[in-house]
Amino acid sequence: MSGTNVWTRSRDRMRRFPELFAQCAAEAAAYGKCVSSTTTAGRQELRKDMCVKEFEALKTCFISAAKKGVK
Template sequence: MSGPGAVWTRVRSRIQSFPERLATCGVEATAYGKCVQAATAPGGDLRKNQCAKEFEALRNCFMAAAKKTLN
């Protein structure tokens, strides 16, 4: 049986490595940010699902990073 701190030690190491994994999503984050910025700029018209393609790419990247962190 593991001690009470064993779980926290595993979780902490995953949490600490996550920002490095997310750093690999810079291209997707930039594309999503540019889409939202263009839609909210003066004269822009932000609508539901307007940046859905960019958001989905960013979400997929985050999911892949999370899976790598778990392994």
């Protein structure tokens, strides 16, 4: 197995990330707002599943965008 092929595929996926992520701006903003609001007002700890609904929406959007492909 050639290491260059693994790195080439990884680099290709990482190059697409900003374009895919941009397609999910609304979901990313909602998730960020949830995380931000749960770590303000003296609570500096983000616990598991506090923003699960927003995270799942972002994940679903990102997977959908990746499946469509970006040209």
